[in-house]
Each structure stands twice: as structure tokens, then as C-alpha cells.
Amino acid sequence: MSAPRLLLVVTGGIAAYKAPELVRALVAAGCEVQVVTTRAAQAFVTELSLATVSKRPVRSALVDPAEEGRVGHIELADWPDLVVVAPATADVLARAAAGLADDLATVVLLATRAPVLYAPAMNSNMWQHPATVANLATLRARGAHFVGPDAGELACGWIGPGRMIDPPILVEAALQQLARRADLRGRALLVSAGPTRAYLDPVRFLTNASTGAMGFALAEAAASRGATVTLVAGPVQRSTPAGVRRIDIETAPQLLAALDGELAAQPRQLLAMVAAVADVTAAGPTDAKLDKAALLQRLAHGAWVEGVDVLATLAARWREQALVLGFAAQTAEGDDASVRASLLRQAAAKLAAKRAHAFFVNRVGVPQTGFGSETNAGWLLREDQPGAALDSGAPQPKLALAHWLLDALRERWPQVSA
Ligand SMILES: Cc1cc2nc3c(=O)[nH]c(=O)nc-3n(C[C@H](O)[C@H](O)[C@H](O)COP(=O)(O)O)c2cc1C
Missing domain, CATH: 3.40.50.10300 (CoaB-like)
Incomplete structure (x- = not known):
């Protein structure tokens, strides 16, 4: 079987600094990884690091001159066996729940037929806010999967739930999802x-x-x-x-x-x-x-x-x-x-x-x-x-x-x- 294709959406949370480590672990586990970043994510992690570890150019622009004449964003949405959003900000959860499509990341989330696994990461109050709770319920009801967050000391100094799950656990959860992708072929x-x-x-x-x-x-x-x-x-x-x-x-x-x-x-x-x-x-x-x-x-x-x-x-x-x-x-x-x-x-x-x-x-x-x-x-x-x-x-x-x-x-x- 060909290598599983994983599209990793990195959004603008502090935990984005862990994204290169996550990509390395996914590649080591045998996945082909394509990274998509939001504009906010670029303040936390460089495209150069992500492109180097994934061995592919990072995608972030909805309108990309290099893709002229092709519907690149839909091709991108059709490509993966699994989409992982890590870290998933409160903002991206809200935009995905509302069905917005105002950047490449959310267009992919709306257009893909692949399963989506979110690893939320945010301040405890943001995580427990009724808006976030409702967004999560909406996405779950549509079949999205979630892993984490952990509880512990957060970058903002708070102690509580909201820390992104550690990359090894996230990789395990992603591989579990991928193992299901064709396990019923022949039935x-x-x-x-x-x-x-x-x-x-x-x-x-x-x-x-x-x-x-x-x-x-x-x-x-x-x-x-x-x-x-x-x-x-x-x-x-x-x-x-x-x-x-x-x-x-x-x-x-x-x-x-x-x-x-x-x-x-x-x-x-x-x-x-x-x-x-x-x-x-x-x-x-x-x-x-x-x-x-x-x-x-x-x-x-x-x-x-x-x-x-x-x-x-x-x-x-x-x-x-x-x-x-x-x-x-x-x-x-x-x-x-x-x-x-x-x-x-x-x-x-x-x-x-x-x-x-x-x-x-x-x-x-x-x-x-x-x-x-x-x-x-x-x-x-x-x-x-x-x-x-x-x-x-x-x-x-x-x-x-x-x-x-x-x-x-x-x-x-x-x-x-x-
Ligand atoms: C230093 C800093 C750290 C942030 N960390 C988080 C975070 O961990 N989780 C979160 O949901 N938002 C965080 N935010 C807010 C997001 O960056 C903001 O909501 C942004 O619009 C998210 O955009 P995106 O979802 O398109 O990546 C942080 C903002 C700053 C300035």
C-alpha cells in the first residue's frame, strides 16, 4: 500500500512551535506530509522549518500564482487520507464550525472528504467558553475527531486544560485514524x-x-x-x-x-x-x-x-x-x-x-x-x-x-x- 497522505494544518497558537517536531514524527512513521499554515501560524513557526522537515513546500495562500489555471485548493483538499489540525486554535474551530472558507486552511476543511482530527490548544478560559464548547459539539456531530487538550501549565501562565496533546500521542491518534482508511476493502x-x-x-x-x-x-x-x-x-x-x-x-x-x-x-x-x-x-x-x-x-x-x-x-x-x-x-x-x-x-x-x-x-x-x-x-x-x-x-x-x-x-x- 502507498504511504498514507496526511495534510497538517498549523494554526496560530503558541503550540505551533511544536509543529516541526510533529512533522518529523509523522514522516518517521511513514506518512507523506503536506503542511498548510494560516497567516497567524506564520508568526509562531517558519515556513522554512516546516518545508525542510516535510520535504515539501508549505501551502498557505488561497490564490497562488504557481497554481494558476488549476483549482489548486480543491486538489489539495482531495489529496489526503487524513487532515490533522494541530494546534487547532479557538478561532479555527469557530470558523470550521461555521463553515467559513476565508483562507486556504478553512477551504480545505470544508472541501475535503477525508476524516479530520483536531488537536485543540488554547487558554483554559477560551477552551471552556460556551462558544468553543458549542463549536466542538458541532464539529463532533459532523464526524470530526479530537485528541486532547492536556491539562497543565499553559504558555499564558494559567494552569488548567488547554495544552496541546504531546506530539507522540497525536501521532498515535493519527495513525489509528489512518489504519481505518481501507480496512474494510473486500467487505x-x-x-x-x-x-x-x-x-x-x-x-x-x-x-x-x-x-x-x-x-x-x-x-x-x-x-x-x-x-x-x-x-x-x-x-x-x-x-x-x-x-x-x-x-x-x-x-x-x-x-x-x-x-x-x-x-x-x-x-x-x-x-x-x-x-x-x-x-x-x-x-x-x-x-x-x-x-x-x-x-x-x-x-x-x-x-x-x-x-x-x-x-x-x-x-x-x-x-x-x-x-x-x-x-x-x-x-x-x-x-x-x-x-x-x-x-x-x-x-x-x-x-x-x-x-x-x-x-x-x-x-x-x-x-x-x-x-x-x-x-x-x-x-x-x-x-x-x-x-x-x-x-x-x-x-x-x-x-x-x-x-x-x-x-x-x-x-x-x-x-x-x-
Ligand atoms: C502570543 C499569542 C499566542 C496565542 N496563542 C493562542 C493559542 O494557544 N490558542 C488560540 O486558540 N489562540 C491563540 N492566540 C490567538 C490566535 O493567534 C488568534 O485567534 C488568531 O486569529 C488565530 O488565527 P488562525 O486560527 O487563523 O490561526 C494567540 C495569540 C498570540 C498573540
């Missing part, structure tokens, strides 16, 4: 996302609150790591992640037919059933719109019957070749221990009933997890290790959780057949 993911609709008549249907966020995050994470991804999506307003093939469906039978067709063509896939399938179907849907009296009559006299169980049907058909992952969104009450016990009990029952290989269960009806939430957390229960549920930890952005799930399942995920 295929078939993921369903969003709600389904059960139509009663041409205009009325039963559905649920799924927004598709988790399934789309899983598709995006797997595609960014080299997997071949097919996303079968219910009716949601979301753009398709880069490199993902999408099939739109509306109803549970359509979902089943689409997934079954995909598995028939390529059974050696990870089937992730993230879609929230309507459990019921109308008892005799009508082609004509029901008037109010007829609607009330239908609702009063058993309008719904049990619908097709998509996951159980597919697992029964394909579990010998595919790795089948189910998702369960459950409610639970009580203290932390009893919530955990209740969720795991419900998940274990579903795992057995549906004959999936694994189930991810999360709590719904509380902030920070489940439908409509930016973040999620839960447990992964595996058929072959029934007593050892994996805890995903504190609520994290759904994209980060998606990577966690892919890491946890990677070993059992079959390679696609040639």
Missing part, C-alpha cells in the same frame, strides 16, 4: 435505514419516528473505510453518503424484496437492519381514499394486522452466508443497572427470536439516544458471546458509534466472494 455492507410506511388507503399510513440517522451513519462510516455499501432507505430527507449505492423504498414488503434481491446477488455481506420497520400492515388496504366515516369505522374494527418480519425472514434465509445484525430501540425505566438489565434482556430475546448473529440495543424516550438524537449509545450483544455484551460507552455522535460497531464486527464480517 460489503447492506444496510437498511429510516422508517417504513404501512398504508391504510392512498393517503394515510402508519409509520414511526425513525430519521435514518444511524443507518446513514453506518453507510458513511463503512464506505469511508473501503467497504462496498448498499443503503436501502425508507422515506427520509437525507443526502446519500459519498460512494454509497442507494435504493429507496416505502413499505416493509418493498424493503424485504430489495434486501432479499441484494443478498441473492451477494450473500457474503454484513446485513445491518437499522430500519425501523412498521410491525403492522393494513387489513385490506383500499385503493380509494376512505371518507371520514369509513376511516373511523376501519380504525374501530381492527384496521391493522401483523406485518412481515423482515429481519427474521432474511436471517432464516441468509444467516449461513451473511453476518446479520439487528437493531432494537427499547424503552426501560429505573436506575442505570436496571435499565441495562432490562435492555439486555429484551435484546437477548430478540436475538434468539430473529436468529440474528448480533443485536445492538439502545434506549429510546430519553435525551441523547435513539430516534432523532444526534448521539447514541447502547450495547452490542453477540450470539457467540451471550454473557459479554459490549458497552459503547457515553453517548457519542452516530458516525463515531457507527465506526465503533464496524470495529466490533470486523472480525466476523465475511469477505465478499470473488
Whole structure:
């Protein structure tokens, strides 16, 4: 494999004096490093030092006469496997969170499809300011990664959080990100996302609150790591992640037919059933719109019957070749221990009933997890290790959780057949 390409954005914090040391360590670790500096960074570290250790000219100008006739800044954004921003000032975090593009560094941050790892460094008060806290949350929710800062004595004389993480730890974090860049090549993911609709008549249907966020995050994470991804999506307003093939469906039978067709063509896939399938179907849907009296009559006299169980049907058909992952969104009450016990009990029952290989269960009806939430957390229960549920930890952005799930399942995920 070719050397990993890393674009290092150096911004105008005092810790920029560590940038040459960081570049040396990254080059020693086998990376090709292209440095981009902000105007403020140039007051703290010289281009000459950075160019010498990276063995490449430093880029800082948005309009560069040497690049005339080419869209150099976009080529630059397309080049890396990973962007590292170190040190990341409060200012660059704010500009990136706002989507500004007023210099080369922020244009690259906006235009790149590569993962971005920030190493913030600033005075403690700046770090703890609600503006910075909000900017960080925004960037995290969009999938950015962070390492540090450390606590300790700062250049300004303050003691507290804000010191840039030491270069060796930063290099380790960057290499970890880079290791993921193609680790799923040769694997295929078939993921369903969003709600389904059960139509009663041409205009009325039963559905649920799924927004598709988790399934789309899983598709995006797997595609960014080299997997071949097919996303079968219910009716949601979301753009398709880069490199993902999408099939739109509306109803549970359509979902089943689409997934079954995909598995028939390529059974050696990870089937992730993230879609929230309507459990019921109308008892005799009508082609004509029901008037109010007829609607009330239908609702009063058993309008719904049990619908097709998509996951159980597919697992029964394909579990010998595919790795089948189910998702369960459950409610639970009580203290932390009893919530955990209740969720795991419900998940274990579903795992057995549906004959999936694994189930991810999360709590719904509380902030920070489940439908409509930016973040999620839960447990992964595996058929072959029934007593050892994996805890995903504190609520994290759904994209980060998606990577966690892919890491946890990677070993059992079959390679696609040639
Ligand atoms: C001596 C000095 C040290 C600074 N150190 C930091 C710092 O560590 N972190 C930070 O966020 N800003 C720091 N600043 C402020 C930034 O330089 C300022 O916000 C600048 O606009 C950042 O621009 P940039 O993000 O485009 O590099 C410092 C300013 C000075 C004069």
C-alpha cells in the first residue's frame, strides 16, 4: 500500500512551535506530509522549518500564482487520507464550525472528504467558553475527531486544560485514524435505514419516528473505510453518503424484496437492519381514499394486522452466508443497572427470536439516544458471546458509534466472494 497522505494544518497558537517536531514524527512513521499554515501560524513557526522537515513546500495562500489555471485548493483538499489540525486554535474551530472558507486552511476543511482530527490548544478560559464548547459539539456531530487538550501549565501562565496533546500521542491518534482508511476493502455492507410506511388507503399510513440517522451513519462510516455499501432507505430527507449505492423504498414488503434481491446477488455481506420497520400492515388496504366515516369505522374494527418480519425472514434465509445484525430501540425505566438489565434482556430475546448473529440495543424516550438524537449509545450483544455484551460507552455522535460497531464486527464480517 502507498504511504498514507496526511495534510497538517498549523494554526496560530503558541503550540505551533511544536509543529516541526510533529512533522518529523509523522514522516518517521511513514506518512507523506503536506503542511498548510494560516497567516497567524506564520508568526509562531517558519515556513522554512516546516518545508525542510516535510520535504515539501508549505501551502498557505488561497490564490497562488504557481497554481494558476488549476483549482489548486480543491486538489489539495482531495489529496489526503487524513487532515490533522494541530494546534487547532479557538478561532479555527469557530470558523470550521461555521463553515467559513476565508483562507486556504478553512477551504480545505470544508472541501475535503477525508476524516479530520483536531488537536485543540488554547487558554483554559477560551477552551471552556460556551462558544468553543458549542463549536466542538458541532464539529463532533459532523464526524470530526479530537485528541486532547492536556491539562497543565499553559504558555499564558494559567494552569488548567488547554495544552496541546504531546506530539507522540497525536501521532498515535493519527495513525489509528489512518489504519481505518481501507480496512474494510473486500467487505460489503447492506444496510437498511429510516422508517417504513404501512398504508391504510392512498393517503394515510402508519409509520414511526425513525430519521435514518444511524443507518446513514453506518453507510458513511463503512464506505469511508473501503467497504462496498448498499443503503436501502425508507422515506427520509437525507443526502446519500459519498460512494454509497442507494435504493429507496416505502413499505416493509418493498424493503424485504430489495434486501432479499441484494443478498441473492451477494450473500457474503454484513446485513445491518437499522430500519425501523412498521410491525403492522393494513387489513385490506383500499385503493380509494376512505371518507371520514369509513376511516373511523376501519380504525374501530381492527384496521391493522401483523406485518412481515423482515429481519427474521432474511436471517432464516441468509444467516449461513451473511453476518446479520439487528437493531432494537427499547424503552426501560429505573436506575442505570436496571435499565441495562432490562435492555439486555429484551435484546437477548430478540436475538434468539430473529436468529440474528448480533443485536445492538439502545434506549429510546430519553435525551441523547435513539430516534432523532444526534448521539447514541447502547450495547452490542453477540450470539457467540451471550454473557459479554459490549458497552459503547457515553453517548457519542452516530458516525463515531457507527465506526465503533464496524470495529466490533470486523472480525466476523465475511469477505465478499470473488
Ligand atoms: C502570543 C499569542 C499566542 C496565542 N496563542 C493562542 C493559542 O494557544 N490558542 C488560540 O486558540 N489562540 C491563540 N492566540 C490567538 C490566535 O493567534 C488568534 O485567534 C488568531 O486569529 C488565530 O488565527 P488562525 O486560527 O487563523 O490561526 C494567540 C495569540 C498570540 C498573540
